[in-house]
Amino acid sequence: MRLVSLGSGSKGNATLVESNNACLLVDCGLSVRELKRRMGEVNRQPEDLSGILLTHEHSDHRRGVLAVARKYSVSVYMTAGTAAAMKGELSETEAIEIVRGDNTLPIEDIGVTPVAVPHDAREPVQYLFASRGVTLGVLTDLGSITPHVLASYGRCDGLLLEANHDSAMLAEGPYPASLKRRIAGDWGHLSNGQTAALLEALDCSRLQGIVIGHISETNNAQARVEAQLDPYVAGIPAVHYASQEQVTDWLTLE
Template identity: 50%
Template sequence: MQFSSIGSGSKGNGTLIRSGETLLLIDCGFSLKETLARLAAKGVSPEQLDAIFVTHEHGDHINGVAALARRYQIPVYLSAGTRYVGKLSKVAQLQTIADASPVVVGEIEVLPVAVPHDAREPLQYLFHSGGLCIGVLTDLGCITRHVVDHYQQCDGLLLECNHDPYLLSTGPYPPSLKGRVGGNYGHLSNQQAAELLRLVDRERLQRLVVAHISEQNNARERVLEQLLPEVDAERLVFADQGQGFDWITLKEAGMARCDNTLFGTLSLGGN
């Protein structure tokens, strides 16, 4: 299995999952033109996409979904709540899915997982193929038992480290937005991400991708302060807003292999 990102952050998100001939896109928060350019940078043409899985209706995750799906006739999977919002009503191939009810697309089994976030019916996802599991877990305000139970054994995990609580509290956001981001239906802090790692099987984890980092309320050195006691640096990759991260290949035995030089992104400094 492989995974990559075309961008991660408040200005747009998109994650690619590949196994064999099956290629999935999770969310698309960019314009069609920008999406095509970002896909091309990862060596992907839109005709290769077998499906788009939507996590929730916020613009940084859904803005480009309808245009991409309509032009290239790609089926879109989403929760009943996200469908009810109506932002994708003009997409011909909508498939409604539900928490803990797996669906199979090509060579990949996809398990939706309900999470607490300020959206209609948000989902995150686990992807299984060939005995491997990739988890995508962003846009949730707290770690629930339901999340811990389902994300126990990931070989690859894309995990939100949105903010540092101190930087959020002293940062430029208005009080209402600070409350939303830091609340139980907002976004995970670095500390909450580290808490999740303490509760799951870290020995199996080949690669941990740090995602959805706030440009205003976080810094990489603060992320590393929290995560390095739980996962060694050789397994860490940072996703960024501009380029996401390059393809990571997971293997059934031993550590994952990165197709490009990723660890240069581990240098300390604000994002």
């Protein structure tokens, strides 16, 4: 399996996860045109998609999802809570498949498992992908580290993981107090320190590669992320940093 981040951050998230037979898009916070352009950078096109997995209804994840689904006739997978939150936008035109936490569904040769996470959306999940003995995890948009998250992500060969904010930069930054509380709260996003604690708690010995993502452009800086995470990622063969505007290199797992 392999993974590439097409864009990551509060202005739009989109990730491709591929096996030999399937090409899955996790979230689409990009417009149709921008998705097409960024997929083109890695020699893919929207017509290649086997499915779209939506994590939750926040606009930085959902913005282009339904338009892409309609234009290219791709099924969208989401929880019942996410579908309820998007009720006003859904029509007969899109093929919506409802997923449930911990219930693995096969899409081509990939077993896809949604994992419930604490985040301030209706029924947010993140995803695990398993194919031919390799497990890949996508884990962004969570406010705290639950035992369920630790148990679910403990055996990954590759991981896309959020390091959203630096706690001091968030506290001193320009956001209103209510938004600061939301982001730092148990239903918001992981700080660099929480991401470090998560990496320390997980068994990272199997990890062939990691992509650090959903890094805030306002409340974080890559140098701060690196300073906090270096002790935990130093032993991982491939370490990539995803950004809002740049497509990353492929993370390929054997």
